[in-house]
Amino acid sequence: MSPISAGAAQAAITPRAGTDLCGFGGRAGPSQGVHDDLRACALALEGGDQGVLFLTLDLIGLHHDDVAQLRDRIETRTGVQRERIMFSCSHTHSGPVTPCIDGLGRQDTAYLRRLENQLVDLAEEAWTSRQPARIASVRTTPVSVGINRREVRGGKMVIGLNEAGTTAPYVDVLAVNALDDQPIARLFCHAAHAVTLGGDNLLISADWPGYAQRAVEEQLGTPCVALFMQGCCGNINSHPRGTFEHAESQGRVIAEAVCAADSEAAWIAEAPICACSEPLALPLLPPPSVADAQAEVDRLEREQTGESQLANYGKQMMDQQLLSWAKGLLDLAESPSQNRTVPFEIQGIRVGEFVALGLPGEVFIEYGLNIDAESPFGVTAVAAYTNGNVGYIPTAAAYPEGGYEVLSAIRYYGTTMPAPESEELILQTARGVLEQLATSP
Numbered sequence: 001m002s003p004i005s006a007g008a009a010q011a012a013i014t015p016r017a018g019t020d021l022c023g024f025g026g027r028a029g030p031s032q033g034v035h036d037d038l039r040a041c042a043l044a045l046e047g048g049d050q051g052v053l054f055l056t057l058d059l060i061g062l063h064h065d066d067v068a069q070l071r072d073r074i075e076t077r078t079g080v081q082r083e084r085i086m087f088s089c090s091h092t093h094s095g096p097v098t099p100c101i102d103g104l105g106r107q108d109t110a111y112l113r114r115l116e117n118q119l120v121d122l123a124e125e126a127w128t129s130r131q132p133a134r135i136a137s138v139r140t141t142p143v144s145v146g147i148n149r150r151e152v153r154g155g156k157m158v159i160g161l162n163e164a165g166t167t168a169p170y171v172d173v174l175a176v177n178a179l180d181d182q183p184i185a186r187l188f189c190h191a192a193h194a195v196t197l198g199g200d201n202l203l204i205s206a207d208w209p210g211y212a213q214r215a216v217e218e219q220l221g222t223p224c225v226a227l228f229m230q231g232c233c234g235n236i237n238s239h240p241r242g243t244f245e246h247a248e249s250q251g252r253v254i255a256e257a258v259c260a261a262d263s264e265a266a267w268i269a270e271a272p273i274c275a276c277s278e279p280l281a282l283p284l285l286p287p288p289s290v291a292d293a294q295a296e297v298d299r300l301e302r303e304q305t306g307e308s309q310l311a312n313y314g315k316q317m318m319d320q321q322l323l324s325w326a327k328g329l330l331d332l333a334e335s336p337s338q339n340r341t342v343p344f345e346i347q348g349i350r351v352g353e354f355v356a357l358g359l360p361g362e363v364f365i366e367y368g369l370n371i372d373a374e375s376p377f378g379v380t381a382v383a384a385y386t387n388g389n390v391g392y393i394p395t396a397a398a399y400p401e402g403g404y405e406v407l408s409a410i411r412y413y414g415t416t417m418p419a420p421e422s423e424e425l426i427l428q429t430a431r432g433v434l435e436q437l438a439t440s441p
Contacts (some may be wrong), residue, residue: 002048007129020105023093024199027314042126064388103321136265137354146192157403191231211251232368271352281341353378358386
């Protein structure tokens with residue numbers, strides 16, 4: 001083991017007012033102002049010749065192609081190898097449209113170009129600011145701001161409030177201090193969709209994760225940088241919902257847990273630091289029959305002809321995307337191709353007994369719990385929306401239950417759903433990543 005060095009940096013990545021927001025369909029219009037800034041944060045860690053970079057963003061998500069380009073640029077600028085660079089998004093539904101989701105707003109291409117340059121600069125700033133450091137990893141429990149949202153109502157699976165449903169009532173924390181005990185960074189992970197603010201909100205906001213990060217920094221003081229990684233919240237919503245006051249309260253609950261971790265921390269100044277990445281190609285379900293696909297196209301064309309003049313700003317864009325998706329399914333049905341897949345990278349970064357394991361999608365909470373249960377490490381933070389967002393990743397058991405996550409949401413990701421056998425592929429590969437991290441020198 002070698003001495004640890006660490007550096008952190010942050011930057012505002014707030015788009016201009018008037019930028020379209022993403023995450024909810026049918027919004028009345030583009031953003032009307034900025035309630036609170038969106039941020040990107042970077043944490044650089046090095047032990048010996050092993051360097052890693054975490055970048056967290058207050059965004060709905062990133063596309064894996066953009067992640068690949070950013071990694072190449074950051075590797076060129078810093079020397080940190082691309083498989084040791086992790087991007088994780090909070091999945092706020094009050095931030096700008098990014099290329100990973102279609103039909104819920106228009107992309108601001110000039111903003112996205114500036115964002116890419118900001119992220120490369122931010123990574124370099126964190127990397128060049130490294131200093132001797134100590135780290136500690138803690139899981140704080142019980143604490144939660146989420147509720148399982150898959151509720152059976154009237155014989156159907158709906159988005160509701162399932163108080164008996166599975167959640168992950170804890171916060172995983174990687175604490176990083178300078179040798180004089182000055183806080184450098186707190187990296188933390190909790191699973192709860194950033195949807196406290198609903199589709200009626202037209203103000204740019206980082207939602208509850210933004211409040212949590214700011215509250216951590218307020219309590220620990222400058223120059224601490226708080227970095228949030230969203231957990232496997234595909235079937236977990238923040239609760240309660242509706243106001244900025246709710247979001248602030250939730251953020252403070254999580255921030256208290258993050259800061260309380262210091263009292264349990266066992267600080268070390270030397271630790272193994274390593275990373276590994278395994279690419280997967282998840283099999284996709286086949287398209288419907290030609291007859292069914294054509295019927296769906298016809299239905300949407302009839303509905304949109306009658307409603308298009310009455311639809312609001314967001315509904316018009318959403319309708320256009322639904323029709324485009326349906327026509328794409330018809331093309332697939334008419335010329336079916338075999339072995340259709342979607343890329344799915346599983347990346348792990350180890351810092352001592354802390355592991356961040358990243359999954360690129362709207363992953364159900366059961367994945368995080370199952371991966372954690374088999375992990376040999378003290379704290380295993382399983383983060384969704386990491387290095388891309390390919391849509392919902394339900395468990396195999398969720399497919400016969402139906403519901404939005406299984407049947408409807410894929411329309412905004414422009415493909416068909418991953419097949420149920422994807423669950424075992426993901427869990428098996430995650431086991432392999434953890435084994436590699438455990439045996440790395």
